[in-house]
Amino acid sequence: MAEDLKIITDTSKEEQYRSLIPQIKALITGEPDQIANLANIAAALKEQFGWFWVGFYLVKDGELVLGPFQGPVACTRIKKGKGVCGASWLQAETLIVPDVEEFPGHIACAAASRSEIVLPLFKGAEVIGVLDVDSEYLAHFDEVDAKYLKEVIDLLDA
Secondary structure, eight states, X not given: OOOOOOOOOSSOHHHHHHHHHHHHHHHHTTOOOHHHHHHHHHHXXXXXXXXXXXXXXXXXXXXXXXXXXXXXXXXXXXXXXXXXXHHHHHHTSOEEESOGGGSTTOOOSOTTOOEEEEEEEEETXXXXXXXXXEXXXXXXXXXXXXXHXXXXXXXXXX
């Protein structure tokens, strides 16, 4: 079954999230396969916001391993504590990086990436992966993104 999102672009970022989140919820409700849900979430976010890269890394055998994503090819494996994704995993917290070149140990999967937001995915108290979003613009992400992207990933537990 094909799903179409109602994309809105002529409103605030907050209003765009408020419109998109119920659509994502409807898209993943009843689907038990996590990979399918992660793939649709990445596609929905990319389609709505047009970010440079959006996707998931999942913890496997002590590393973050590339999962479903939208955008150019990406780093396949990231060690705990390395780069923004590995730091978010280690610290178990959301990281907003206005300029990736200023982040100690940044991993440059794509030279065009200028800013980034990474949110950990939890199962109970354990981080099981991260949502990683990159922009080709400096200081593209803020607390509005952090708040609503957290709501998006919280849908995975619903």
